Amino acid sequence: MNDDVAALARRMMQRLDELARFSDEEGKLTRLYLSKAHAEAARQFIVWCNEAGLDAKIDAAGNVFARYEGKEPGAPALMLGSHIDTVRDAGRYDGNLGALAALAVVEALASRGERLDHAIEIVAFGDEEGVRFPTTLTGSRAYAGLFARSALGQKDADGVTMREALAAFGCDPEAVTALRGRNIAAFVELHIEQGPVLESEDVAVGVVTAINGASRFHATVKGEAGHAGAVPMALRRDALAAAAEMMLLVEQRALSEDDLVATVGRVEIEPGAVNVIPSEARFTIDIRAPRDEQRQRAVADLSKRLAAAAAARKVELQMTQTHEARAYTCHPAIVAALKASVERTYRAPARLLPSGAGHDTMIMGQFCPAGMLFVRCNRGISHNPAESITLEDAEAGLAALIDFTRRFSAQAAPSGRATS
Amino acid sequence: MNDDVAALARRMMQRLDELARFSDEEGKLTRLYLSKAHAEAARQFIVWCNEAGLDAKIDAAGNVFARYEGKEPGAPALMLGSHIDTVRDAGRYDGNLGALAALAVVEALASRGERLDHAIEIVAFGDEEGVRFPTTLTGSRAYAGLFARSALGQKDADGVTMREALAAFGCDPEAVTALRGRNIAAFVELHIEQGPVLESEDVAVGVVTAINGASRFHATVKGEAGHAGAVPMALRRDALAAAAEMMLLVEQRALSEDDLVATVGRVEIEPGAVNVIPSEARFTIDIRAPRDEQRQRAVADLSKRLAAAAAARKVELQMTQTHEARAYTCHPAIVAALKASVERTYRAPARLLPSGAGHDTMIMGQFCPAGMLFVRCNRGISHNPAESITLEDAEAGLAALIDFTRRFSAQAAPSGRATS
Secondary structure (H helix, E strand, O other): OHHHHHHHHHHHHHHHHHHOOOOOOOOOOOOOOOOHHHHHHHHHHHHHHHHOOOOEEEOOOOOEEEEEOOOOOOOOEEEEEEEOOOOOOOOOOOOHHHHHHHHHHHHHHHOOOOOOOOEEEEEEEOOOOOOOOOOOOHHHHHHOOOOOHHHHHOEOOOOOEHHHHHHHOOOOHHHHHHOOOOOEEEEEEEEEOOOOHHHHOOOOEEEEEEEOEEEEEEEEEEOOOEEOOOOOHHHOOOHHHHHHHHHHHHHHHHHOOOOOEEEOOOEEEEOOOOOEEOOEEEEEEEEEEOOHHHHHHHHHHHHHHHHHHHHHOOOEEEEEEEEEEOOEEOOHHHHHHHHHHHHHHHOOOOEEEEEOOOOHHHHHOOOOOEEEEEEOOHHHOOOOOOOOOOHHHHHHHHHHHHHHHHHOOOOOOOOOOOOO | OHHHHHHHHHHHHHHHHHHOOOOOOOOOOOOOOOOHHHHHHHHHHHHHHHHOOOOEEEOOOOOEEEEEOOOOOOOOEEEEEEEOOOOOOOOOOOOHHHHHHHHHHHHHHHOOOOOOOOEEEEEEEOOOOOOOOOOOOHHHHHHOOOOOHHHHHOEOOOOOEHHHHHHHHOOOHHHHOOOOOOOEEEEEEEEEOOOOHHHHOOOOEEEEEEEOEEEEEEEEEEOOOEEOOOOOHHHOOOHHHHHHHHHHHHHHHHHOOOOOEEEOOOEEEEOOOOOEEOOEEEEEEEEEEOOHHHHHHHHHHHHHHHHHHHHHOOOEEEEEEEEEEOOEEOOHHHHHHHHHHHHHHHOOOOEEEEEOOOOHHHHHOOOOOEEEEEEOOHHHOOOOOOOOOOHHHHHHHHHHHHHHHHHOOOOOOOOOOOOO
């Protein structure tokens, strides 16, 4: 059995290398939704499904599906998979690992003619990253019946609408809003962590408890410019010094609670000369937490603290919210089952952790019980060609997913949404 | 007497308005060294000197001089003046006020045929701002015998060398290095404050005690990029958060002592995306103080504190010094005499303050005893068309300068340099 999984993991890693060749940009991996590279990758994925004895099909949103029946045809299905689109100049594991792991799980069963009480639906979603069009997670959103018709009019950088791109891909754009999967008992996604937690604790596989909600703000601080030599410190209203104080307040607030993270990722100042006191500073704040209440409390606290800092320094502060996404709590029964599978196959206590990045699971969780497994990645790097995982860790993730799939019971997972 | 000064101040303000018309750029005041506008302004200045009965001449560096003899021809001279070049899109008072105030002082004496024991040399230096060529303070530097021959080869933005520009202005470039003023007992410059101190204390005129020395650095902080959602706070090496802490250390150190100022005027970060932890932050530090020892102590302290902050956060810090200028302590006898003149004419205790900006006085102080008077300016604004002073304040400054000139004794001011 372990030899089987090792062989499957090796083939999965080879396929990830092969799939990485399908790119819209020479010399790097860039595979945008509904692009030529996406079509090529989908075709290759279908070939591999066919080789495993499965029929595969593409839905109106460009998602690839292949079904492995259970003992009884038409049984409720456990859906496994992830997405096969990438960011620009991407790594080869983000998304693609989950789609190929789903296929490997079926191959593990099919190779011995093993049928379960439930079916398995493999999925390779077409858009998760949202690089080509303004919206993200189009693939799972459409499958979950959450696609907004207005998205069809969105244009890519070349002025091509999503409607036109779908038609060029061979899909019927008018059918996308009518999509909604059926008879799915649960969705489980295997994905690289995209963070350093598992690596820092020397653990190969983790079980995701929740996908962080996020709030984003643009902050603008207005002070007064002045001569860097001629204005005494006590008479200054330095916009950058005020912003620096606020950045540390953001960091301190996030450090004060487990699982809360906050980031200032951009800053720009005016006028930006070595000998002039800055008159204006603009910066972004990104706040995430696995629980909405936790995030909202942090946002409220920070709004007060930053306003107080601005008042004390006699500078103006404007904060504009630019993004808000709710957290998704993974389904407790799925989390418990994944945890048990990890402990059974990995033979150590399973690390439970929230996901800071967004995933198809957070959309699928609005449609059916859902959960995720994380595989350790090198230095937490993703969205970068340096993204990497080891064969051993891929095998550990796959072994846990196979164990989970074998033991999964469509009856045991309460249907419907389980959110915070 | 007061009526005379009021009339002279009014005329001085009118002349400042007239001089502001000589610009290299339409619709704004930009008067670069050795430009057409500079030639026109110098010519106008000479016309006004001639109208006051003085001969005027232009030296090899493009500086304008006019001499008002004392009781005995050839007596040591008190030099009064400032510069008539400007920054781009400048105000009309920076520099020009001091040159026209010097002329007004002579007019105050000449109108009554009043001759002193010393002569008066009026000067309108050609370059203080250093906008056209890389070097600053070329006018006073040349007059003080401190001009470096290599500067002749410097090019402006159009590729014109200073040598060519001098020749086009009618000067002999080869004679610049041989310049050195003679028989000057002292130099005094009237200038707008370019800071908010006098305004904040409701005082029209101040006496400068020292011109700040300055040290400038480029700091580069290197941390590690990461996903803004996926990297827990405790595992981050956020270059911007580290830089923000350093910026506050810079501010706190400057706040801890009177007269010390420090400014972070530029900041740039990489990669600069709302959802990515910054991997690199680059910022400038400008530290100034009226005493070199004070500034050097602050620099040494900050170097240690920033290094400690970097070590605590496990980020790399590189600091490169980009500029170093020593402080100039105004001549004590000149400061005392200016203080007495302000108190006599303004009838209030004189405000003594350091200058944060550089001035011709700091070069002239290497050549003869030197000092400065500051006139309050609106909101401390300079290097900007919004630069402004009131007629009343101009009159107060002029009255103090006339009083100082009348009472000045070439014998009382020890010759030679008086520096920190």
